[in-house]
Amino acid sequence: MPTTSSDVARLAGVSQPTVSRALRGDRRITPATAQRVKRAAAQLGYVPSNVARSLATHSTKRIAVVTAELTNPFYPELIAPLHDLLERAGFGTILVTHRGNAEVDYAPLFDGSVDGVVLTAGSIGSDLPARLESRGIPVVLANRSVGALINTPIVDEVVPDNAAGARAVADLLVRSGHRRIGCISGPETTSTAREREAAYRGALAEHGVALPSSLTVRGAFAHETGHSGFATLMKADEPPTAIFCVNDVIAIGALNSASGLSIAVPDDVSLVGFDNIPAAAWELTELTTVDVDLSLMAAQATELLLSRIAEPSRAALRRTIPTRLVLRSTHRPLPLDESASPSK
Amino acid sequence: MPTTSSDVARLAGVSQPTVSRALRGDRRITPATAQRVKRAAAQLGYVPSNVARSLATHSTKRIAVVTAELTNPFYPELIAPLHDLLERAGFGTILVTHRGNAEVDYAPLFDGSVDGVVLTAGSIGSDLPARLESRGIPVVLANRSVGALINTPIVDEVVPDNAAGARAVADLLVRSGHRRIGCISGPETTSTAREREAAYRGALAEHGVALPSSLTVRGAFAHETGHSGFATLMKADEPPTAIFCVNDVIAIGALNSASGLSIAVPDDVSLVGFDNIPAAAWELTELTTVDVDLSLMAAQATELLLSRIAEPSRAALRRTIPTRLVLRSTHRPLPLDESASPSK
Numbered sequence: 045m046p047t048t049s050s051d052v053a054r055l056a057g058v059s060q061p062t063v064s065r066a067l068r069g070d071r072r073i074t075p076a077t078a079q080r081v082k083r084a085a086a087q088l089g090y091v092p093s094n095v096a097r098s099l100a101t102h103s104t105k106r107i108a109v110v111t112a113e114l115t116n117p118f119y120p121e122l123i124a125p126l127h128d129l130l131e132r133a134g135f136g137t138i139l140v141t142h143r144g145n146a147e148v149d150y151a152p153l154f155d156g157s158v159d160g161v162v163l164t165a166g167s168i169g170s171d172l173p174a175r176l177e178s179r180g181i182p183v184v185l186a187n188r189s190v191g192a193l194i195n196t197p198i199v200d201e202v203v204p205d206n207a208a209g210a211r212a213v214a215d216l217l218v219r220s221g222h223r224r225i226g227c228i229s230g231p232e233t234t235s236t237a238r239e240r241e242a243a244y245r246g247a248l249a250e251h252g253v254a255l256p257s258s259l260t261v262r263g264a265f266a267h268e269t270g271h272s273g274f275a276t277l278m279k280a281d282e283p284p285t286a287i288f289c290v291n292d293v294i295a296i297g298a299l300n301s302a303s304g305l306s307i308a309v310p311d312d313v314s315l316v317g318f319d320n321i322p323a324a325a326w327e328l329t330e331l332t333t334v335d336v337d338l339s340l341m342a343a344q345a346t347e348l349l350l351s352r353i354a355e356p357s358r359a360a361l362r363r364t365i366p367t368r369l370v371l372r373s374t375h376r377p378l379p380l381d382e383s384a385s386p387s388k
Numbered sequence: 389m390p391t392t393s394s395d396v397a398r399l400a401g402v403s404q405p406t407v408s409r410a411l412r413g414d415r416r417i418t419p420a421t422a423q424r425v426k427r428a429a430a431q432l433g434y435v436p437s438n439v440a441r442s443l444a445t446h447s448t449k450r451i452a453v454v455t456a457e458l459t460n461p462f463y464p465e466l467i468a469p470l471h472d473l474l475e476r477a478g479f480g481t482i483l484v485t486h487r488g489n490a491e492v493d494y495a496p497l498f499d500g501s502v503d504g505v506v507l508t509a510g511s512i513g514s515d516l517p518a519r520l521e522s523r524g525i526p527v528v529l530a531n532r533s534v535g536a537l538i539n540t541p542i543v544d545e546v547v548p549d550n551a552a553g554a555r556a557v558a559d560l561l562v563r564s565g566h567r568r569i570g571c572i573s574g575p576e577t578t579s580t581a582r583e584r585e586a587a588y589r590g591a592l593a594e595h596g597v598a599l600p601s602s603l604t605v606r607g608a609f610a611h612e613t614g615h616s617g618f619a620t621l622m623k624a625d626e627p628p629t630a631i632f633c634v635n636d637v638i639a640i641g642a643l644n645s646a647s648g649l650s651i652a653v654p655d656d657v658s659l660v661g662f663d664n665i666p667a668a669a670w671e672l673t674e675l676t677t678v679d680v681d682l683s684l685m686a687a688q689a690t691e692l693l694l695s696r697i698a699e700p701s702r703a704a705l706r707r708t709i710p711t712r713l714v715l716r717s718t719h720r721p722l723p724l725d726e727s728a729s730p731s732k
Binding site: 091106113114115117119120121123124127136137138139140141151152154155267296299300301303304322323326327328329 | 435450457458459461463464465467468471480481482483484485495496498499611640643644645647648666667670671672673
């Protein structure tokens with residue numbers, strides 16, 4: 045038989061409503077009474093029902109974090125600091141994850157189970173943020189924007205400076221003498237893939253370097269996209285001397301493909317990624333990439349969500365996280381004779 | 389203003405309790421009425437409050453999955469199939485994750501937020517499973533046991549055949565001529581590390597090979613444990629010619645360490661892991677390891693949990709998942725002269 049609040053009330057010598065008030069920190073209860081109730085609850089191993097408490101306070105003290113596949117190592121790296129910061133602010137975390145192409149059950153976001161939502165994996169044009177907002181459910185986007193084509197954010201969002209990061213990659217590769225440059229990109233429905241690819245293409249064009257469609261492949265943000273995409277690009281009549289992969293998971297897939305095909309990186313081809321996940325720093329990868337400070341992203345997302353809960357009607361804000369080129373061992377300047385000649 | 393069940397009742401021309409009953413599939417409502425209510429709810433964008441529904445039905449249709457750090461790639465690989473199978477059975481998943489050494493807030497497991505719990509990261513001697521059981525909360529352990537020293541399980545559990553897997557590794561290494569063999573193990577508080585190390589040690593002893601404490605290191609189930617542990621073992625006066633790492637995360641840390649130290653694997657030293665996570669199959673790692681079928685583990689854990697919910701008083705069961713040696717490129721037979729001589 046589970047212990048009830050009546051059992052606690054009897055042991056503490058108070059009424060049942062006093063037990064409920066004491067355990068949720070109601071200021072009408074004196075500290076001495078609150079302590080007596082808490083001692084009685086601890087003695088009996090009593091935990092108040094979250095369900096009943098939610099009805100009483102209209103607060104669940106839980107935040108839903110919506111992510112793509114957790115098997116993509118980017119997401120655990122973003123979720124870990126989010127989890128810690130929300131916990132420090134007194135909120136538990138519920139993870140809602142996309143799995144493959146299955147329809148996600150978003151009901152837990154709407155049915156009163158949570159006090160707010162962090163969306164880390166929205167697609168461009170998704171109406172989920174607006175639907176949450178119209179129901180008065182606090183929401184913040186972290187990493188991806190869903191309105192990349194509009195300048196005014198629909199809801200609060202914290203995004204990496206994708207354009208600056210991708211431009212830095214283009215500058216590095218062109219300065220190193222590369223002229224035949226490829227790109228392995230992610231889904232066109234994501235702001236991260238779209239912004240990184242567009243800024244890379246734009247910066248190359250400023251240097252007078254074209255990014256032909258024959259040297260561009262796209263796929264899911266997955267190891268396999270880099271693995272097969274690399275093989276496809278290197279089979280071209282004039283294979284690229286450098287490839288920008290719009291995230292590290294794709295870049296590491298490409299590195300593995302190179303190893304399997306006995307193509308030397310960076311001697312035969314330079315590879316650059318984006319995100320700086322832990323595996324990018326391994327001795328076996330030593331991936332040149334663009335760092336995004338995910339702790340800072342998590343901190344800003346948490347701050348915006350808490351301020352949104354406190355002030356539901358404030359205008360939506362966009363915060364941008366700076367990016368930084370990290371030079372490791374997968375890029376190199378072309379030898380002079382190669383960079384001077386237009387083909388191999 | 390959010391839509392309420394009264395709005396739905398008005399539009400559907402029924403009473404408010406009929407709306408609630410229709411939306412939770414109560415058989416007392418005729419199919420025609422249920423459909424009218426559902427159409428009205430959809431038209432108004434009404435989602436029933438999970439909080440109120442939980443109080444009415446004493447069921448949340450949510451299962452908590454407790455894991456260690458998600459940044460350890462083993463856990464996402466186990467959680468993904470668990471998530472899918474529970475969803476197919478009509479349950480949403482709440483993830484509760486350990487973060488570093490911080491005390492985990494287990495309140496959501498006890499406060500009525502979930503219908504059951506899957507524990508994937510328990511320590512030996514943990515009283516959490518027994519506490520859940522004594523409160524009548526259905527629980528199943530997946531991957532780790534908490535009562536490894538007792539033959540009778542305390543609660544339902546699904547564990548890999550750690551002993552058979554570790555014995556297969558010992559047999560492989562001894563058959564290949566290795567005699568100076570090391571081990572990089574995980575926390576002694578986990579059944580996985582303890583069972584794998586003990587079975588490995590036992591099988592080596594049966595072959596007349598000792599596993600000296602100077603060639604055994606232990607640490608967290610983390611990349612860094614393998615990275616620093618490998619460097620420590622290879623600095624020994626008589627470094628090992630083969631090392632068993634009790635999981636792949638540790639083994640991949642060791643492989644990276646070898647690369648940084650310019651020690652060739654498998655030419656200078658053989659390395660074998662356990663779990664067969666996706667990164668073990670990468671061309672850059674090609675790790676010889678022991679496969680654990682995590683989809684099967686997730687299926688059996690889900691089945692046991694559902695049967696426990698249906699029949700709370702049945703005796704606790706233990707299921708064992710078979711393991712299988714996967715030969716890749718990080719092990720090799722010693723050349724005859726080396727294996728014949730006791731020291732290098």
